Amino acid sequence: MRLALLGCGTVGQEVVRLLHAQAADLTARIGAPLEIAGIAVRRLGRDRGDLPVDPALFTTDALGLIKRDDVDVVIEVVGGIEPARGWLVEALRAGKSVVTANKALLAEDGVALHEAAAEGGGDLYYEASVAGAIPLLRPLRESLHGDRINRVTGIVNGTTNFILSAMDATGAGFAEALEEATELGYAEADPTADVEGFDAAAKAAILASLAFHTRVGAADVHREGITEVTAADVASAQAMGCTIKLLCIAARGVDPAGRETVSVRVHPAMIPRSHPLASVGDAFNAVFVEADAAGQLMFYGRGAGGAPTASAVLGDVVAVARNRLAGVRAASESAYADLAVRPMGEALTRYHVSLDVADRPGVLAAVAGVFARHDVSIATVRQGSAGGSSGAAGRAGDAELVIVTHVAPDAALAATVGELRGLDIVRSVTSVLRVEGGV
Ligand code: NDP
Ligand code: HSE
Numbered sequence: 001m002r003l004a005l006l007g008c009g010t011v012g013q014e015v016v017r018l019l020h021a022q023a024a025d026l027t028a029r030i031g032a033p034l035e036i037a038g039i040a041v042r043r044l045g046r047d048r049g050d051l052p053v054d055p056a057l058f059t060t061d062a063l064g065l066i067k068r069d070d071v072d073v074v075i076e077v078v079g080g081i082e083p084a085r086g087w088l089v090e091a092l093r094a095g096k097s098v099v100t101a102n103k104a105l106l107a108e109d110g111v112a113l114h115e116a117a118a119e120g121g122g123d124l125y126y127e128a129s130v131a132g133a134i135p136l137l138r139p140l141r142e143s144l145h146g147d148r149i150n151r152v153t154g155i156v157n158g159t160t161n162f163i164l165s166a167m168d169a170t171g172a173g174f175a176e177a178l179e180e181a182t183e184l185g186y187a188e189a190d191p192t193a194d195v196e197g198f199d200a201a202a203k204a205a206i207l208a209s210l211a212f213h214t215r216v217g218a219a220d221v222h223r224e225g226i227t228e229v230t231a232a233d234v235a236s237a238q239a240m241g242c243t244i245k246l247l248c249i250a251a252r253g254v255d256p257a258g259r260e261t262v263s264v265r266v267h268p269a270m271i272p273r274s275h276p277l278a279s280v281g282d283a284f285n286a287v288f289v290e291a292d293a294a295g296q297l298m299f300y301g302r303g304a305g306g307a308p309t310a311s312a313v314l315g316d317v318v319a320v321a322r323n324r325l326a327g328v329r330a331a332s333e334s335a336y337a338d339l340a341v342r343p344m345g346e347a348l349t350r351y352h353v354s355l356d357v358a359d360r361p362g363v364l365a366a367v368a369g370v371f372a373r374h375d376v377s378i379a380t381v382r383q384g385s386a387g388g389s390s391g392a393a394g395r396a397g398d399a400e401l402v403i404v405t406h407v408a409p410d411a412a413l414a415a416t417v418g419e420l421r422g423l424d425i426v427r428s429v430t431s432v433l434r435v436e437g438g439v
Helices: 010-021 023-030 062-067 084-093 103-120 137-143 158-170 174-183 198-212 231-239 306-326 363-373 410-421
Strands: 002-006 035-040 073-076 097-100 149-155 242-254 260-272 284-291 295-302 348-358 378-385 398-405 426-435
Touching: 002 010, 002 062, 002 084, 010 023, 010 035, 010 306, 023 306, 035 062, 062 084, 073 084, 073 306, 084 097, 084 103, 097 103, 097 306, 103 198, 137 198, 149 198, 158 174, 158 231, 158 242, 158 284, 198 242, 198 260, 231 242, 231 260, 231 348, 231 426, 348 363, 348 410, 363 378, 363 398, 363 410, 398 426, 410 426
Parallel strands: 002 035, 002 073, 073 097, 260 426
Antiparallel strands: 149 242, 149 284, 242 260, 284 295, 348 398, 348 426, 378 398
């Protein structure tokens, strides 16, 4: 079974090491040896340490390598949309099987890849694209196929989880925690894809598509990152017995016309410390799945890093190699449900709002009136001295109001906060956070 490896960076190098270290076992498991036919990279002269591989295998001609007749399986660990899309479509149309870790491409144009796989008759596997080493996509696309999944809630980005965990543990602000993540090698030099939620949104699209048998792309996902999360937000969450996580949430719903829908969003949210996802610290990932018959399931582990990601890649390589030897291909992705994607404004969530207000008669009633006008029901109200949980010095004559709502459409909650910001009696809105997981 001959492999073309596209990319030999953080993940690719570990794929090479694992192929070498596990060679005998992999041969026994597959029924044929795996052999690297070539490795495509951008810079031939780059130092790749003491990789156990013949240097003559390296090439800068990825397309030429893919087109070779003796290549059966293409492993893509380069990343990005182009040229990866062109390479993989070419490989799949030619009947090769593809294993990829490229979540950005799958979320952007998974349809083109699946169509090319169907045309060529090879397999398209991508376990490593979401949550690194955690076996998650195979359970969604195989083990849970007899059940009905209603909701998937996950922490799927290690960098942002490291940053938020550090903010929670030390009281640091976002910039300080990001600096620490960069120094320790968790955050990349350009952390935009992670901290702005693009990486998590791509993973959310892949998860939602598999969980609900429908097509969800990156553009369908409502995305907010963590750059606006402040130390005051973290303190507010702690005062409520909560912590803040960047969550990806994919949920079934029903629109006003009674049609089944799906909503997919990525944003920071408060969750109670008793929730299973609250204890997921450092750069770990975890995904919480709720299904009709299976009930609640949690998948936990390392979501990033060369070796953990290579583990998932190699698992896929074994699966596609076995299929090729048996002359079969895995069942295609099913998108039969064809669910409409609901806009964020219609997503049902809860808000936690902290306000510094004038402390005089009628203020609480006026604030409550704003919530009522937008048909948002208040669950709890707490009043303290201004600057309370935010730690800021309060002004004499001011008070802090902390309001947690019941579930309401996001648009109504956002409009409520917008109106509150315009009130004279509201000195400042110190923190607005969504609340998930039943506080
Ligand atoms: P790296 O940047 O470390 O490696 C990318 C590799 O691709 C390098 O070997 C680079 O060559 C090669 N490359 C880039 N452009 C070209 C090109 N035009 N032609 C040929 N080769 C090219 O990336 P990672 O290993 O971190 O990530 C790879 C993929 O895995 C991405 O899709 C990523 O999202 C995904 N992934 C990564 C995880 C991680 O923890 N790193 C976790 C889960 C998924 P050269 O070495 O010469 O520069
Ligand atoms: N940058 C990603 C993370 C890598 O921090 O989780 C894994 O996809």
